[in-house]
Amino acid sequence: MLELSHGAEWLNQWLLSWCAPWAAVTIECVLIGVLLLLSYSVLALFYIYFERKVCAAFQCRLGPNRVGPWGVLQSVADMFKILIKELISLNHIDKFLFALAPYLVILASMLCFSMLPWGSGIQIIDFNIGIFFLLAVSSIGVLGILLAGWSSNNKFTLIGALRSGAQMVSYELSMGLSVITMVAFAGTMSISEMCQLQSDGMWFIFSGHIPAIIAFVIFIIAGTAETNRGPFDLPEAESELTAGYHTEYSGIHFGFFYLAEYLNLFIVSGVAALLFFGGWAPLHIPGWDAFNGVMDWIPSTIWFIGKAIVLSFIIIWFKWTFPRLRIDQLLTLEWKYLLPINLVNLVLMVLVVCYGLHF
Amino acid sequence: MANVQEHIARLFPEATFEEGEVLLVNIPDAKWHTLAKTLKEDSELDFDYLVALVGMDWTETLGVMYYFSSTRLGHSISVKVATDNRENPMLHSISDLWNVANLYEREVYDYYGIIFINHPDMRRLFLRNDWVGYPLRKDYDASPETNPVRLDHEAVDDTTFTYVEQPDGKVVKEERTIFAPEDFVVNIGPQHPATHGVLRFRTSVDGETIKKIDLYLGYIHRGIEKLCEGLGYMQTLHFTDRLDYLSAQQNRHCLCLCIEKAMGIEVPRRAQVIRVMMDELMRISSHLLFMGTFCMDLGATTMLFYTLRERERILDIFEKTCGARMTFNYNCIGGIMEDIDKDFVADVKKLLEIMPKAIKEYDTIFTGNVIARNRMEGVGVISKEDVISYATTGPVGRASGWACDVRKTHPYGIYSELDFDEITLPEGDSMARYLVRVEEIKQSCRILEQLVDNIPEGDICAKVPKIIKLPEGHWFQQVEASRGAFGVYIESHGDQKPWRVKFNSPCMNLAGIVPHAAKGGKIADLITIGGTFDYVVPDIDR
Numbered sequence: 001m002l003e004l005s006h007g008a009e010w011l012n013q014w015l016l017s018w019c020a021p022w023a024a025v026t027i028e029c030v031l032i033g034v035l036l037l038l039s040y041s042v043l044a045l046f047y048i049y050f051e052r053k054v055c056a057a058f059q060c061r062l063g064p065n066r067v068g069p070w071g072v073l074q075s076v077a078d079m080f081k082i083l084i085k086e087l088i089s090l091n092h093i094d095k096f097l098f099a100l101a102p103y104l105v106i107l108a109s110m111l112c113f114s115m116l117p118w119g120s121g122i123q124i125i126d127f128n129i130g131i132f133f134l135l136a137v138s139s140i141g142v143l144g145i146l147l148a149g150w151s152s153n154n155k156f157t158l159i160g161a162l163r164s165g166a167q168m169v170s171y172e173l174s175m176g177l178s179v180i181t182m183v184a185f186a187g188t189m190s191i192s193e194m195c196q197l198q199s200d201g202m203w204f205i206f207s208g209h210i211p212a213i214i215a216f217v218i219f220i221i222a223g224t225a226e227t228n229r230g231p232f233d234l235p236e237a238e239s240e241l242t243a244g245y246h247t248e249y250s251g252i253h254f255g256f257f258y259l260a261e262y263l264n265l266f267i268v269s270g271v272a273a274l275l276f277f278g279g280w281a282p283l284h285i286p287g288w289d290a291f292n293g294v295m296d297w298i299p300s301t302i303w304f305i306g307k308a309i310v311l312s313f314i315i316i317w318f319k320w321t322f323p324r325l326r327i328d329q330l331l332t333l334e335w336k337y338l339l340p341i342n343l344v345n346l347v348l349m350v351l352v353v354c355y356g357l358h359f
Numbered sequence: 360m361a362n363v364q365e366h367i368a369r370l371f372p373e374a375t376f377e378e379g380e381v382l383l384v385n386i387p388d389a390k391w392h393t394l395a396k397t398l399k400e401d402s403e404l405d406f407d408y409l410v411a412l413v414g415m416d417w418t419e420t421l422g423v424m425y426y427f428s429s430t431r432l433g434h435s436i437s438v439k440v441a442t443d444n445r446e447n448p449m450l451h452s453i454s455d456l457w458n459v460a461n462l463y464e465r466e467v468y469d470y471y472g473i474i475f476i477n478h479p480d481m482r483r484l485f486l487r488n489d490w491v492g493y494p495l496r497k498d499y500d501a502s503p504e505t506n507p508v509r510l511d512h513e514a515v516d517d518t519t520f521t522y523v524e525q526p527d528g529k530v531v532k533e534e535r536t537i538f539a540p541e542d543f544v545v546n547i548g549p550q551h552p553a554t555h556g557v558l559r560f561r562t563s564v565d566g567e568t569i570k571k572i573d574l575y576l577g578y579i580h581r582g583i584e585k586l587c588e589g590l591g592y593m594q595t596l597h598f599t600d601r602l603d604y605l606s607a608q609q610n611r612h613c614l615c616l617c618i619e620k621a622m623g624i625e626v627p628r629r630a631q632v633i634r635v636m637m638d639e640l641m642r643i644s645s646h647l648l649f650m651g652t653f654c655m656d657l658g659a660t661t662m663l664f665y666t667l668r669e670r671e672r673i674l675d676i677f678e679k680t681c682g683a684r685m686t687f688n689y690n691c692i693g694g695i696m697e698d699i700d701k702d703f704v705a706d707v708k709k710l711l712e713i714m715p716k717a718i719k720e721y722d723t724i725f726t727g728n729v730i731a732r733n734r735m736e737g738v739g740v741i742s743k744e745d746v747i748s749y750a751t752t753g754p755v756g757r758a759s760g761w762a763c764d765v766r767k768t769h770p771y772g773i774y775s776e777l778d779f780d781e782i783t784l785p786e787g788d789s790m791a792r793y794l795v796r797v798e799e800i801k802q803s804c805r806i807l808e809q810l811v812d813n814i815p816e817g818d819i820c821a822k823v824p825k826i827i828k829l830p831e832g833h834w835f836q837q838v839e840a841s842r843g844a845f846g847v848y849i850e851s852h853g854d855q856k857p858w859r860v861k862f863n864s865p866c867m868n869l870a871g872i873v874p875h876a877a878k879g880g881k882i883a884d885l886i887t888i889g890g891t892f893d894y895v896v897p898d899i900d901r
Contacts, residue, residue, distance in 0.1 A: 059664035155545045159567070159882070230658055231730055240886050242552060321724070323731045324658025326883040327567050 097151035102256035104144030119301035130191035149245035160244030174222035199281035223268035230319035269311035414467035452478035459750035470495035485577030556896025572874035587860040603898035606840035617836035630694035645841035656890040694820030739888035753843025759787035792891035866898035
């Protein structure tokens, strides 16, 4: 089996053979950090291209097709453009908070990003409350959005920020509860253990059957809302608030919001893949040994990224099909429908686990 | 008509009458408000619809021409009120009786400086507050020194003036507050993605709820009515394409009809049929664009591309025949400029074949969507009384149950021979306004189906003199444009140039009812409501 963990092991041994352990750890940390940043931006570029192409297909268009073959270099060109753009300085703003906000947003999404199980044995941070940590750091993002809206000293951004605050706080509940449902089912909060469990047995969505499917549907809805994507893109509803909380941002500061939005899309689909579709675990059907062997042959990293992309395709599909909700309808959906269903579902899941009604 | 005249003469002995296209009543200003009240409330008269309000400068007097119509009884009347005080002209306001008069009277104040007594908000409508003089007066000094291009920021006013008549007859100027200092006022526009042009709503909000809207117009005011006064009749035609550019054919049709009526020209039948076909194609293309942009306002971007796909076909048809995809310049006095393209009939047939399938597709993707329904149903409900009082004709009026289609009420061209239904819905909400337009696309297709194989042979244009002179008099003509009744008022003093041309645009009334419809809703509802009204700003500002 081709697994990246062998390579990492070899690198560690090689470093230890010629330098002190602390230096080896430092070098490894720097390497991983660089790798993380690199994959973060490459994925973001891919996602921008991916969404453009998908949305073009929905809208009877071709999408980008001029820069590079099939337009693949279009988002690279756009990224380059955004890097060299001027950061317009505004007069009546809170300069410190204004500059801080995009970094908070990108920091939150970067921390979540580092928690994802990239493959069998490839995980940057792995500890016993992994999924809890992921939820915790993801809520830093809303702070960045609120600060961005507040510090811009603009009425549109303020309304956008308030909308976003209400929306994020509400949907965090659904998100957390559906995660708890799955944690109750898995019996662990460690991300690597969750994947291992699904790799040994079946994916949770199959073994957890009805409550897992309900939790998945709610998770995908809440996740779409958490990432501020249509039909829940109220904080930046362009036809109402021009661009919502990031109206006043320019250049790379805007780019950070933009990047974080796309990466959050990946993170939400990644977490959904982890909780319901086995993370990096290949598809196994009990009894079909030959089939399972073939599935095992595909590297686990490809399994994980593939699942995440398929799930993000569904979220992109939402955005390009549905109109936007109104703020009161959005909150009604969460507090009057999703939250009660979620609580009942949690009880259902506990019953399923207690009485062993799962596969 | 004689009946109406007798009735008014009995009640108002000082009124004088002139026979014409519609009965004209002359009344002194002192009696005007009482007469207006009678016109509106007397059950034998019942003039509940203020069709047009035209400010006039007759050099020795300033005044206003009013056109009224009754939605129940179907008869029309016009009233002329004048004042010979040019220094400080004052007339009584009728904005308390017909809501639409509110904006109309502000427009007259802006152009002629006529102050309307008891009008709640006597500010300029289109021009800047620091504008010197009143541009449509015949003695206006148009030199650039009087009104240079101002580079400074226009001050925003939170207060307005009203001229209140005291019981003893004295008129006192009073200040009124629009927004208090503690109001949270958000500017929606002039640069905003959802205003479909440079329109500005100063909106005071409480959280997400709208408390009050103040309308600011005039960002693309071009003074078209003033320009027309300096040009020959042929030259005025092309302005109509630039008012509501999505009803370009109908608008131009209207002005041509008005001039032809004044000159007594009989338009060849072939031209009449082609004109109607062009009008209906224009209507379909306009409604398609409405569907696309409205869905985009609600956040469903994909619909835009679906509707533009079909609209593109119509624009191709226009391009082949008129040579342009916008501002067609197709109708002319006496007929049409050029004969139809050889592919025209085939292209229209192809379009008619595609449209039913396309509408089904739109319904699948948007109309039946639960989020779309929640966003539209029960949002911005307007009652039938309100649409009549605000004179919001067109699909908006019909969605509130007001049968106001000019093609049915005052048929022009060959519409009286055609078989089509007027769509009215009772709900009056955003959903109804959307559905009315979808149904109207189907009706327009029906009209085209009846005509596409029956375009008669013959001339495309009547014989028209090289120099066009209208006899002395005044004429008013309405057509059903894509957004409602578009009216043209022409007054001629026998010259080659018109004395006064007034374009009575449907979109100004639509913008005028927004504050009423959106009050108490959410910010997102304002966008929905504005989207379903589908106003085109160049038509408002002119």
